[in-house]
Amino acid sequence: MSDQILMKGNEALGEAAIIAGCRFYFGYPITPQNEVPAYMARRLPDVGGTFLQAESEIAAINMVYGASAAGARVMTSSSSPGISLKQEGLSYIAGAELPCVVVNIMRGGPGLGNIAGSQGDYFQSTRGGGNGDYRQLVLTPATVQEMADLTVLAFDLADKYRVTVLILGDGYLGQISEALTLPKPTGKVFDKPWALTGAKGRKPNKVASLRLVPESSLEELNLVLDEKYKSISANECRSESYLTDDADYLLVAYGTSSRICREAVNELREEGIKVGLFRLITAWPFPAEALRKAADKTKKILTVEMSLGQMIEDVQLSVKDSDKVDFYGRSGGMLPETDEIKRRIKAYGN
Amino acid sequence: METKKFKYVYDKPEALVDKVTHYCPGCGHGIVHKLLAEVMDEFGVREKAIIVAPVGCSVLIYDYMNFDGCEASHGRAPAVATGLKRVHPDNIVVAYQGDGDLLAIGTGEAIHAANRGENFTTIFINNAIYGMTGGQMAPTTMENQITATTPTGRDPMDVGYPIRGCELLNSLEAPVFIERCSIHDFKNTLKTKKAIKKGIKNQIEGRGYSFIEVLSTCPTNWGMKPQEAADWVKDTMVPYYPLGNFRDN
Numbered sequence: 068m069s070d071q072i073l074m075k076g077n078e079a080l081g082e083a084a085i086i087a088g089c090r091f092y093f094g095y096p097i098t099p100q101n102e103v104p105a106y107m108a109r110r111l112p113d114v115g116g117t118f119l120q121a122e123s124e125i126a127a128i129n130m131v132y133g134a135s136a137a138g139a140r141v142m143t144s145s146s147s148p149g150i151s152l153k154q155e156g157l158s159y160i161a162g163a164e165l166p167c168v169v170v171n172i173m174r175g176g177p178g179l180g181n182i183a184g185s186q187g188d189y190f191q192s193t194r195g196g197g198n199g200d201y202r203q204l205v206l207t208p209a210t211v212q213e214m215a216d217l218t219v220l221a222f223d224l225a226d227k228y229r230v231t232v233l234i235l236g237d238g239y240l241g242q243i244s245e246a247l248t249l250p251k252p253t254g255k256v257f258d259k260p261w262a263l264t265g266a267k268g269r270k271p272n273k274v275a276s277l278r279l280v281p282e283s284s285l286e287e288l289n290l291v292l293d294e295k296y297k298s299i300s301a302n303e304c305r306s307e308s309y310l311t312d313d314a315d316y317l318l319v320a321y322g323t324s325s326r327i328c329r330e331a332v333n334e335l336r337e338e339g340i341k342v343g344l345f346r347l348i349t350a351w352p353f354p355a356e357a358l359r360k361a362a363d364k365t366k367k368i369l370t371v372e373m374s375l376g377q378m379i380e381d382v383q384l385s386v387k388d389s390d391k392v393d394f395y396g397r398s399g400g401m402l403p404e405t406d407e408i409k410r411r412i413k414a415y416g417n
Numbered sequence: 418m419e420t421k422k423f424k425y426v427y428d429k430p431e432a433l434v435d436k437v438t439h440y441c442p443g444c445g446h447g448i449v450h451k452l453l454a455e456v457m458d459e460f461g462v463r464e465k466a467i468i469v470a471p472v473g474c475s476v477l478i479y480d481y482m483n484f485d486g487c488e489a490s491h492g493r494a495p496a497v498a499t500g501l502k503r504v505h506p507d508n509i510v511v512a513y514q515g516d517g518d519l520l521a522i523g524t525g526e527a528i529h530a531a532n533r534g535e536n537f538t539t540i541f542i543n544n545a546i547y548g549m550t551g552g553q554m555a556p557t558t559m560e561n562q563i564t565a566t567t568p569t570g571r572d573p574m575d576v577g578y579p580i581r582g583c584e585l586l587n588s589l590e591a592p593v594f595i596e597r598c599s600i601h602d603f604k605n606t607l608k609t610k611k612a613i614k615k616g617i618k619n620q621i622e623g624r625g626y627s628f629i630e631v632l633s634t635c636p637t638n639w640g641m642k643p644q645e646a647a648d649w650v651k652d653t654m655v656p657y658y659p660l661g662n663f664r665d666n
Contacts, residue, residue, distance in 0.1 A: 093500065117503050117504075119499070119503065123525055125493065125496075125525075126499075126529065129493035129526070130500040130503075132489070132496075132500060133487065133497035133500020133503075133504075134500035134503060136487050136497070137500065137501045137508075159488070163488065263501060264485070264508070265466065265467065265485060265505070266463070266464050266485050267464035268464075271479075271482070272486075273479050273480075273485070273486045275487070
């Protein structure tokens, strides 16, 4: 345990990005993720990297686009309204098949909302907030340790598939301090023959999403992307099943709300009620098969979110009997309560 | 049989791809593309060059330049160029932008890249209209000029006066070179090449941000013949957009 240190979620994420080889960060201030740019501004010069405060979220994501096109490992972070501004850039990044890591430390919305943690951006994250037929990989950490571990994983996944990997945290997770063991670099190296480095001894490279001819060109790109997304769906679903084997009731959650659910599971188990937790680690691809398995023999499924019901749609699409899917959520920066979860599970009764 | 050896005195630049462009007759883009390619050849930096394309008629510039190329979304070329140049400080990065791109949707990115003194070169094509979308009002459309979205002419009381890009950027401390040129005749075309050359030279020497505005023609959307369009630049645009150097540090 001697290698454990105490860090804030946002700072652990920043350090993990540096461990993963990220040497370029572009961002714009917005609460509750300000520790990320501040950490990168302090740390990146130490490791020969570049931190740049952009003039807007839009500029920041386009700097990410340029740095990624140049072949670098690059990251930006923001919170909900800022992530909305980045959607145009994320669509272009998908079309040009560029790898990058984007962090959304969610806050309450819609609009300016507030600065408290929320999970209101699930639809935007998993359905694609930008234009066109595209997907992005979405990782949902629940602890400071996972903020770090999944960040290291995110850079490898981004390079492997040439996609955006979105780390979907929330304001509570960004702000809490917990003990963690810093992850090690994976050492994986990805060739980037497509990168813009100057056409020395090779044909010019082009990074672009424009495909003017529908039949021979744009549909072809869409089909290439589709194959890639199918491969991600087949290989990268991640989840955790906690005490689900004998469960009569199942809680489904991710991130901060899954921590509250875990507490409810432990307390209910002490009372002899067989309840388990299915926790997403990837929101896209959605771990439907694992959820089906965990939910198969349960009588009732309670989806718990810090929103008024977004992930529940994926849960309903995944399980055989969608009638047994129930919902409990709080929004606007409020947290679901352990007692309320317990009350609802008990009310399902016998 | 021995062939007589001729010396090439004028050839297609290596930095230009040998293909027919999609530009209309009398359009200025082809001229500026060629000037840029000649400059790249003259400095011998083709293999280090990266062109950042705008959204607009010249969106396909990366198909005409025989070096690496990068698309940018509308107005974001300066941010994309910033990302590229920060990763590869020894590459030669050129952001090529039109008037809608640079002075309407992308004004923020243009001003802030210039203000940071990013070490890349901007070529700004001002033809006073949106070409690709069919001739709508640009931020640089002249007073009373008729466009698809100003059918009775641009009324400054309603939509403001045309914006002067060089003068706007000249209020900033960081840029090292700001010049407005034109391609409406041979003499000015040569001056344009000289300015582009200075802009690339500054970048090679790591001196910082250079901005070259080129007054250009759009005969199709202006509803003019090519020569009339060149004359319109001289008679209507030049008096409002004075040619010359604003800064050469």
